[in-house]
Every structure is written in structure tokens, then in C-alpha cells.
Amino acid sequence: MDTALPSSISPQDFIDRLGTPEAPWVLDVRRDERFAESDRMAPRAQRCAPQDLARLAREHAAREVVVYCVHGHEVGQDAAAQLNAAGWRARWLEGGFEGLVAAGLPTLRKRPDLGLASGQPSRWITRARPKIDRIACPWLIRRFIDPQAQFFYVPTGQVFAEARRLQAVPYDIPGAPIEHEGGQCSFDTLLAAVDLRDAALEGLARIVRGADTDRPELAPPCRGLLAVSLGMSALHADDHAMLEAMLPVYDALLAWCRRAQGEVHNWNPQSMKAAA
Template sequence: MASNDSKTWLLLIHQIPPKPNALRVKIWRRLQQVGAVAIKPSVYAMPFSEQSREDLSWTLKEIVDGGGDGSLSEARFIEGLTDEQIIAMFQNTRTSDYEKIIQEANLLIAEWSSGGDSPHDPAVKGAAQVSKLRRRLDNIAAIDFFRAPERGTAEILLKELAKRLSGQSETAAASYRERREDLSGKTWVTRRNLFVDRIACGWLIRRFVDPAAAFKFVSDPQYTPKPGELRFDMFGGEYTHEGDCCTFEVMIRRLQFQDRALVPLAEVVHDIDLKDDKFGRPETVGFNVLLTGLGASQPNDDERMTEGFRLFDNLYAYYQRRKRE
């Protein structure tokens, strides 16, 4: 039976004639633009809202005007496909969109950090490139109904690019060093919908900084910390991306960890989070699959963090053994 808190969905069920092919392509593009996801052949879903109803109603009209047929329904899923599975479909679709933004932003950061191209050189057109990426990110975010994990990484990288354009120094935070003992008893705040970088940082905190550390997951990317709170992997956070380093790498450097097994672990986290294949370790692909499966099967962030810790414990133990050998 459907639970009381099950979601209401809008379903567009259509039949489009095989000819002309232009109509099929037009409708497919239209559904991509509004953020609908195919849950079955010719069955598209969107979370229930007035905007979704309007978008799908116009799409249905285009189908009928083109000689096709269809219907628009409100639905709850009772058996078979679950709300969590549908949400995962939406997140996976948006993930692929964000990954393209992340890759292009990383490429710009690498070019601007190498000393070759300057973002302020008129020939480079740095402002235009960043503005174009920002528009694409805004368009994707507008149809990211369930906030895919990669959205935060893309936002952090875009703000890093904007900071470089404005001439702000990105090295001030990197020169700061903390005493680990001063970090005990803190509440560590990060964005909801955890994925690799945030789980890795949580694992590092619990294992090496404060075994009793408390975590808080927030939806507001501009969250203002309360006394006793530290933010990580959030723009403006006390620990976040710096240049082409993910938050996990930044924490290891700033807390001056000398554990050699953390080096390959950080390389795996970097490549999964920033998607630039900088290190190319063979175990990265498999570990990414495990984390992606964890995200799809465990929507609760507290449980996702706990289960993610076990994955990182295992990979860390593997690298410890490799170092001893």
C-alpha cells in the first residue's frame, strides 16, 4: 500500500506517430528542457507542481497538434517502482549535466593556474566563459528537482572561477593551519544529499580529528554557522574546495596529516568528485560505483554517512596494507 508520505507525480503517457520524425525529436527535446524523466517507454514523470502541470500540458498539446495522442495524470506508486527509485532517476539525469559543467570548470581552473592563460587577458574572454557556464548551471539547477549531489561541486567551482576573475587571492586559506585539538567538540555542517567529498571529510573528521564529532546536514547553500559549528564542502565554508583541490584534499593539507595511506585515498576522492581523471587510479571506478549505489539505496544522510564510513574504512585498510608491503 502507498504510505501517507508517498509523493504525487505527474505522468505524461503519449503515443507519437513514427512519421514525421521531426515531431518525435521536438517532443523529446521539449521534455528534456522541462526536466521530465522517462520511467517507461513513452511514460514521462515530473514531481507534482503547478509549473510541472503547465509544462506537461503544453507538451501534450504539441503532441496532439502533431497528430499524436496522450494523457496527463496525477499518480502515486503503490507497488513496483518506488518514489526513491524515481528520485534517483532524476538525480542521475542531472548528475550527467553537472558533470559536464564540472569538467569544463576544472579545465579553466587548470589553465588559469598553470601560468599560461590569464583570466584577465581580453583574448581569453574569461568573463564570457564564466558567464556562459553560469547560465548553463542556472538552467540545470532550475530543473534539478531533487538536488543532485554534483550540484554543490559545480556551484563551488563556478564561484572559484568568479573569485579568480575578481582578483581575490585563493591562497590565503591554503596558508592557514589548524591545531586538531582545537576542533574537538564542534558540530560539522555540510550540504544534504551526501556524496564522495562530504562522506570522505566526515570519515576523516571522525577517524582522525574527533571520534565523537556531530554532523548537521542543511539544504541552504548559504547557511550561516552558529557558535560551535564548522562548515565543510560548502561555498564560504571553513573547509571547502581551493583551486583544483577537493575539500578532502584541503583538509588533509591544512590539518597536516602525514599518513601515507591518505595520499592514494585523496586521489580517488579527487577524481570522483572533480571528474578530471587527474590521478587515474584503477580502483576509482569501482569505488565510484559503490558510492553511487549507496546514494541510490540510502536516501537518509545520517545512514548514508555511516555506511559510507565503512566503505572508506575498507579502502583505507587496503592502502595501509599496500604501503606496508
């Protein structure tokens, strides 16, 4: 094993990387007893006990990864060094999981009943021909909850039977664990189910809710999201192609919620002519 100390990443820099296509893998390498006694994980985290790191490195292609233990001491640092020695680009999270908590940054509630925190890819199933909620929920899962998740779209009448056959979690259909509740849409319910608290995601939830429940007054981009979603659906007969096409749209909306809401369009031909 390479004995050089691997580099670290701060809790805030780690959170800022999430919600983008370039986000790293995240591995929860807390020792078994410490993992079991906690009811929460970092966003995007997959469980990998320290003793399983060598097997994981053999079974997966090398990639960028952030690892965390409880406090960011020897367990996390040793895990990053082990992965770096295997050709990965690994960093350890400063302060570990408790550093995220102390900084008031987002964490997730474990939900084994939803197939989360098991170390295996979760499975999700819903109605075919998705438009808004049935795209927004997979985006949220892939970007913040489980990047290895698998998604299935089937005819409405087959959702629950196929959910049992595939051992998948149904969503956005009445009777599912993740569905509309009152004025909230399934995106809101999913955020609450994993207790993911983030101001930008809450802003995005208003956009999704307004577009999905015909309340465009909730946020300025609601009408735009509805129009783009309907247009993309018209362009893509394949539901998974529709999902892939829409992921960058939600990435952009999250970026707008995070840091671009105050920016305005400032095209002014007269001032440009004067400057010329």
C-alpha cells in the first residue's frame, strides 16, 4: 500500500460537487459497529466496510471517489490510501461524517425499506411515459441518493406486479410509498423520505411541484420546466432516452437555484452601439 498521505476534501467542497454529472463516487467506510449505530449517511454514499475495499477495487473500474469514516481519522485516510494504491483517485472527507453534521450540511436518513444503504443498487419502478415527477425523482436519486440505482417504466396497470417481481420500489402512483401527498408531489415526498435538507433542493422542489401540479405561480421556471418536459417527451418515444435527455435540465435548474437566481438578462443594443 502507498504510505503517502492522500489528499482530503472539505465538507463544503464535497457538498458543492454533488448534484452534477461530475460528482465523485462516495463510499461510507465507517467500521461496521459505527455504521450500524448511525441512522444516517452522506448524500450519494454507498456502503463499503473497510475489509471490503480490496474486493470493491477489483470489481469496479478505477474512478474518482470520496471516502469517509466517523471523524476523518485513520480509517478514512487508510481507505483513501488503499484505493489510490489500486489506481483510483481517492480523497478522504475532512472531519468524516461528523464533520458534515457539525457544519450543518445535508445528510440522508437510511431507508433500508426503500432498498437504500444495503450496498446494492436500489430499484425503482413507475408508470410509463414520464413527464415531470417521474423524471425529477430519478434525477434526485441518481445525483444525491444512489448513483447506481436502476429505473423501470411500465404500463400503469403493471406497476405493482412488476415491482414485486423485480423487487423494485414503486413511486408516483397512488398506493406507492413515494407518491403525491396533499399539495406535495412525489419529488417532495422523496426528499422527506430520506430527510434530505438543502435550500437549493427545496427551491428546485417548488419548481417541480408547480410544473407537475399546474401551479406555475410557485416559481418563475415552472412554465419553462413544463414546456421542456412536454417537448422532450414528444421527441423521445423511449422512456429511458427521455430520462437521459432531461438529466442536464435538472442539473441546470439546480445550478440556477444554487447560484444564478439573482442574475438577469442584460442585453442592451443601445449601450453596445454607444460603446462601439
